[in-house]
Amino acid sequence: MIGKNRQDDVVTLVAVGSTLYGSLSFAHQLYVNGRIEGDVESVGDDDARIVISATGSVVGDISVPNVVIHGRVEGNVQAAKRVELGAQAAVRGDVCYRLMEMQLGAVVEGQLLHHDTVVPRVDAEISLIDAEDDVSLPFRVADRSAGRTA
DSSP, X not given: OTTOOGGGGOEEEEOTTOEEESOEEESSEEEESSEEXXXXXXXXXXXXXXXXXXXXXXXXXXXOSEEEESSEEESOEEOXXXXXXXXXXXXXXXXXXXXXXXXXXXXXXXOEEEGGGOOOOOOOOOOOOOTTSOOOOSSXXXXXXXXXXX
């Protein structure tokens, strides 16, 4: 095994006919030939990779540095390094990537967002003013319809 990367030996597999319910955290490599219903993320490995085969599917968000999709994903994909979409790939959600390879026939129903152009999402609380609220304005509003100042 001279020159063989030890990471190549560490593989997690979701087999054909299997369904995993709940979120999954993994290191190194994950092969999805079955179905995952939950979010998937890699931990502690900047070179981690998920491969979703033509028989595989994920219903949930994916956050892994390297993502290869030949099957179906219903959720957002966040790849810090690379995304590969095979000819049978179908993604319903946004795909955020640094490098992308997309084969003819792949489908993405969502946005393709390059890492350098992604704007951080801000969740702001918005409060509406009720008609009964007393709102004093620090300026006068001109009523142009009547030609006078209100």
